[in-house]
Amino acid sequence: MTGVKTRAKAMMMVALGAGMLAFASPAVAQEVAPDQLALARQYVDLTDRSAVYEVTLVQTGIDAMRQIIQQNPEIVEQTDAAISKVLENYRGRKGELLDQFARIYAVRFTTEELQQIVDFYESPVGQKLAQTNAEANQDLQRVLQVFTNNLQREFFAQVRAELRAQGIEL
Template sequence: MKSTSRRALTIAAALLSLILSAFAALPAMSQQSAEISPEALALARKYVDLTDTGGLYEGTIVQAGIRTYQQLLPQNPEIAGPLDKAIEKVLSDYKGRKSELFDQFARVYAVFFTVEELQQIVDFYSSPTGQRLAKSNASTSGTINRIMDVFASNLNTEFFAAVRAELKAQGIDT
């Protein structure tokens, strides 16, 4: 459960970053290009559905339930039973709202890609290789993120040391 939760959070963070980048770029687009055709939106949604192999939405709402439980239970240990039931009910309510989020994702892709490009993307992800890639993304993203964490940690240490060495070369002690 822990690796699944971390994977879901990693994917959620990556998609949130993509969405935020997309919305930051929207004002720079012309009004005409921001209008999305139904065909583009349908293709973009198909792509989102084809690549939802990691259960991003489900993992995210489960994580919200876990965090809520971890926040409320220590304050009131006697409410464990009712808290479990309340979280289950809210999880159940949210399970039916996946489409809302995925429609938003689709809008982002429909703005950034032409109908022709979206069709090529859907064609690829409908192929056996595309499906294999989509399924492996959930597994590989965790490994890639761990590699990035090590890289970032090493980079921070090396970068700091290099800046201090540069300053020292200029006669500045830090």
């Protein structure tokens, strides 16, 4: 029975991987008109209020510092200097990531749709939405975390009850 479960898990992982590749590939493979890509990039620029690139760089630097210092606490200053130097190499590369984000939107929306999206995000309401999205997303993540924690406990309890009804005790 264990072999069957292992094969089933492996097949599920292959299916998930294939599905993820199929989902991701249109943005990579499809050509996009320059004006469409420019509008998509404009949208990305208008909505990048949480500075995702900068936050990712800082978090990566912190993670590297923790990993190195945990094993080599005597080289804190040298590690800090090295991380600062490497961060400088990445500071001017934000556009590369945002261009990739723009390509994803450009593949999924027409030029006309992108123009409507940009027009909205240039409006006062669109600007307010872009400014509050980061905070709202944090609140949404907290709500989802509470929901997930409760769901996991309730779900497990209900599965146990169903198994108990079948005479199986965990």
